[in-house]
Amino acid sequence: MKMIISAIRRGGASGVRQVTLDGVAAGYPGRPVLSQLDAVIPAFATTAVVGPNGSGKSTLLGAVAGVISVTAGTVTHRTGARPAYVVQRSAVSDALPITVRDTVAMGRWGRRGLWRRASARDRSVVEGCLERLRIGPLADRRLAELSGGQRQRALVAQGLAQEADLLLLDEPVTGLDEAARRIIAEVLAEVTAQGVTVVQATHDLRAARRADHCLLLHEGRLLDSGPPAGVLIDEALERLWGLPARR
Structure with missing residues (x-):
């Protein structure tokens, strides 16, 4: 199994989808957040969900976890997979x-x-x-x-x-000291290597760049997706945050 997972990850997790979102709309009473969102989360890999505040990161995780109802579209999980959702400590x-x-x-x-x-x-x-x-x-x-x-x-x-086969984490390292960040990052890398699909919403660009895959959200829509090196580029970061690509 580990050899299969390693081969899939070296090939960019091609062909194996953990979760597929087709035309998803979701949000809260009186406050729609996601709109016509199409995205793929590859299996046996780490995906970083990145975007400014209000872009829909937490809502996307909630919709994938099933704790937020989808009002349009579909969220399809890999057959037999079970999600675990880790909320923010606050x-x-x-x-x-x-x-x-x-x-x-x-x-x-x-x-x-x-x-x-x-x-x-x-x-x-x-x-x-x-x-x-x-x-x-x-x-x-x-x-x-x-x-x-x-x-x-x-x-x-x-x-x-x-x-679970799918671990969803909402801002797991935001506001933490470096020691706690390192411990959590090491554990997430370990469980991914063992075959768990990890998805974390994050503001931490260092953590996002260490991921295998990245979803960049803006105003409830998918702006870009793919390897972090091709998604977290100067143009995107300056457009959304006014930040340079490397910090």
Whole structure:
């Protein structure tokens, strides 16, 4: 399997689609965001979703995850694939009286159900994800007590605990220190190499350039897509942000 994945990635993930969006429109009550959006997310690769604030990055992830209803068009997943959605840390209330271990364990609910007792396998997966994100020593602390970087790593660990084929992350490294950024980037690279398709909405152009594929959004539409070197060019960055291509 790893040899097949490596061959696909060397060939630009040609021919294998994880998700296809055809003419997708989506948004919120009274506020449409995506409009007639056509895009492809390749399987077994990392895709960066890039664009200015309000361009539709989070809405696209929500539509792919199924947590935001599509009002037109279709979102088609690779047969048998399951998505896991990692929200921004700011989306989790400080009032929730849950520990870091509880937070990660929530990622197992989809597999075992909310009311069934955790199995030995569930507990092993949770502990492995805690260690993978280097938050094992924090497992018994309340989520609200953590720093921003620690909390985001707990949410990424929750996503990994779902053992999904598709991992969707909304701004996973925004506002984090360099150490937390590096840990999350290393883990995402590892799971991609193991066959998970990773999609992250990001403002971090360094992270976007490390991706295999890039979707550049503007005002709810796909402006460009393809390898980051061909998408994140001077003209596009100056047009959308007034930034040079290399920072």
